[in-house]
Amino acid sequence: MHDLLPVIAAGIVSGSAYALLALGIVIIFRSTDTVNFAIGDMATLGVYIAVTAIGFGVPVAGGLLIAIVVAGGTGVLTERFLIRPLGAGHKSLFIALVVTIGLGLVIHAALGAIWGHRPTTIPAIIPGTASVFGVALTWNKIVATGIALAAMALVAWFFRFTPMGVAMRASAEDHFAARIVGINPGRIAAIAWFLGCGLAAIAAFFLAMDTSVNANLTLAALFRAFAGVFLGGLTSMPGAAIGGFAIGILDNLAGRYLSANYRDTIVFAVIVAVLFVRPSGFLGAGRKERV
Amino acid sequence: MKHLQYGLAALVLTANLAMAPARADGPGVTADTITLGSWSALTGPFAVYGVPGVAGQTAFYGKLNAEGGINGRKIRVITEDHAYNPQQAVAAARKLVNRDKVLAIQGAYGTGPSAAAFPYLQQEGAPFVMPYAGALDWYEPPRPLIVGAQTLLDYQARAVGRWAGKDGHKNVAVVHAAVAAYEKVASNVGPGVKSAIPDATVTMVPVKLGTTDYAPIALELAGKTPDAVVFIGTMQELVALAKELKQQKVKTSLYTYGGNVANDLITLGGEAVEGLRSVSLTLPVNSDAPAVAAYREALAKFAPNEKPDYGSLLTYALAMVTAEAIRNAGEPLTRESLMTGFNTLKDFDTGIIGKVTVTPERHLGTTEVIPVEIKGGQWATAGTFVDALSNW
Numbered sequence: 001m002h003d004l005l006p007v008i009a010a011g012i013v014s015g016s017a018y019a020l021l022a023l024g025i026v027i028i029f030r031s032t033d034t035v036n037f038a039i040g041d042m043a044t045l046g047v048y049i050a051v052t053a054i055g056f057g058v059p060v061a062g063g064l065l066i067a068i069v070v071a072g073g074t075g076v077l078t079e080r081f082l083i084r085p086l087g088a089g090h091k092s093l094f095i096a097l098v099v100t101i102g103l104g105l106v107i108h109a110a111l112g113a114i115w116g117h118r119p120t121t122i123p124a125i126i127p128g129t130a131s132v133f134g135v136a137l138t139w140n141k142i143v144a145t146g147i148a149l150a151a152m153a154l155v156a157w158f159f160r161f162t163p164m165g166v167a168m169r170a171s172a173e174d175h176f177a178a179r180i181v182g183i184n185p186g187r188i189a190a191i192a193w194f195l196g197c198g199l200a201a202i203a204a205f206f207l208a209m210d211t212s213v214n215a216n217l218t219l220a221a222l223f224r225a226f227a228g229v230f231l232g233g234l235t236s237m238p239g240a241a242i243g244g245f246a247i248g249i250l251d252n253l254a255g256r257y258l259s260a261n262y263r264d265t266i267v268f269a270v271i272v273a274v275l276f277v278r279p280s281g282f283l284g285a286g287r288k289e290r291v
Numbered sequence: 292m293k294h295l296q297y298g299l300a301a302l303v304l305t306a307n308l309a310m311a312p313a314r315a316d317g318p319g320v321t322a323d324t325i326t327l328g329s330w331s332a333l334t335g336p337f338a339v340y341g342v343p344g345v346a347g348q349t350a351f352y353g354k355l356n357a358e359g360g361i362n363g364r365k366i367r368v369i370t371e372d373h374a375y376n377p378q379q380a381v382a383a384a385r386k387l388v389n390r391d392k393v394l395a396i397q398g399a400y401g402t403g404p405s406a407a408a409f410p411y412l413q414q415e416g417a418p419f420v421m422p423y424a425g426a427l428d429w430y431e432p433p434r435p436l437i438v439g440a441q442t443l444l445d446y447q448a449r450a451v452g453r454w455a456g457k458d459g460h461k462n463v464a465v466v467h468a469a470v471a472a473y474e475k476v477a478s479n480v481g482p483g484v485k486s487a488i489p490d491a492t493v494t495m496v497p498v499k500l501g502t503t504d505y506a507p508i509a510l511e512l513a514g515k516t517p518d519a520v521v522f523i524g525t526m527q528e529l530v531a532l533a534k535e536l537k538q539q540k541v542k543t544s545l546y547t548y549g550g551n552v553a554n555d556l557i558t559l560g561g562e563a564v565e566g567l568r569s570v571s572l573t574l575p576v577n578s579d580a581p582a583v584a585a586y587r588e589a590l591a592k593f594a595p596n597e598k599p600d601y602g603s604l605l606t607y608a609l610a611m612v613t614a615e616a617i618r619n620a621g622e623p624l625t626r627e628s629l630m631t632g633f634n635t636l637k638d639f640d641t642g643i644i645g646k647v648t649v650t651p652e653r654h655l656g657t658t659e660v661i662p663v664e665i666k667g668g669q670w671a672t673a674g675t676f677v678d679a680l681s682n683w
Binding site for chain 1: 335342497501503510514534
């Protein structure tokens, strides 16, 4: 256990991507009651378009902005034309879930058809490494973690202190009451989808910098992000972010000290145990319905 | 009157003989065309291997047809997409054999999906030749309708293990994807190392297939301080491991096997994979060898969307072996004569892969590999073709 701190540090930087994706999932879920399974593919689409732009001479930081705008814009269009027409109610929630799964498959296939199946790379924003608690981390990962933390702080501030954020929280609590007091739910939903998919694009962009740009870029990360969401609570934004980081740390601890082969199994066993004790996650609100 | 009857009968018989076909060619063979079938992963995550594989054979047959084909016949290849799904491979086999009436399945990609189609192919008597895939049980014992020339991954793993041993590495870690197929391949590394250094220590490090975060594995290896790390898994994971090892300043020599020999490895891995050693099935794509130069030219002309790389170079060479077997088969060209054509290949030199010899008792045409390493951001040979099963 002499390298415990380095392993935790490595886990935190890995967890930043999961936390961003998890936060994106929860923002969308809280505003529109839709679990967006296509969020990873929308983010990957944004990264592909950013890479194309970088190929035409756009700076890498500009590419990041493009990825956010494209993924966010795709999210807005999806909400407007695929999700909103489904209406409200339990039945439409299930249909919306299937719609996002289908949309993800379509985007995934389109990425291969348009850009091919060979992986490519994005140059690092800051090349090189730095030692953190004895573990060498790329500046790329450190910057990604910083941006992830900053984005989370910004989202927290937005929801707590801005009129729009407060309106979004109100709408999440009770759509009907929010509409009565003059909050436009369509506008709220559009902003939520833009924010959620944009955050996912940040995660995808930095994942691509560390690995490669490929159609399966967010597959493994999204799997862990969902674990983070359920660990932290599907209804809690801070919970999702903390859950994402917790998954990163747990994953690294399991991989280093228990088994590199069974790390997923171990992580999910821990999650099952937590959910057994707290079914709504660490910070999620238990749902009570009058019968 | 009787003479007239005999005369008429003789005339009819002569006319019939004259009108009868001079030969009885097999399915997919006409006076001017030989139709072959193939399948590959043209969509999905495995398309990264499947698409270049198809491009290689497209380039070879395009060039061959432009030069007049074989005995005046052009080669036509119908390729189906199985997306690496065994069920789709079976459907592709049914379509190709039953509807398209192909002579044989050639250059098919994907070990698992292809194996799923074997019962149907066997039932129909359709040969399965020169696949861009392979497994030990395809060739041992030899099956009458299956013939290939891709040195098996098991043999490659043994060869790379031996290379690590020959380089003097006594403490070797084998990092491998923890699924049965990879585990089986990885189990051959140890015997390879020990064939060079009998008292060497070989540690197996299983890793979940699809791992993207190699930080904990690199930290574990940093603790074990192996002289060499042999990686048996996918290219993207090799890149992730190489980057983490470099980042954590783990001083070790990195080895892998033919499946990861690709230009993409250098593109993605950059400096982290510099010095990496591997066994390869083919000469490097930038080789000056005439056959490799002809491949680059044919690829540019007939599959211009693909850049030269190892997958397409290998399938180009495998298609070359098939063409030679068709020539050997002579006339009439049937499924039986095609297999005879393969079974008489002796030391056939494509100029790209190891020499191919097929006999009725040996249906894997080569077990040769060539040592290569990444030098100055390029693959370079580090020796000549060697038999992976020998103590080279």
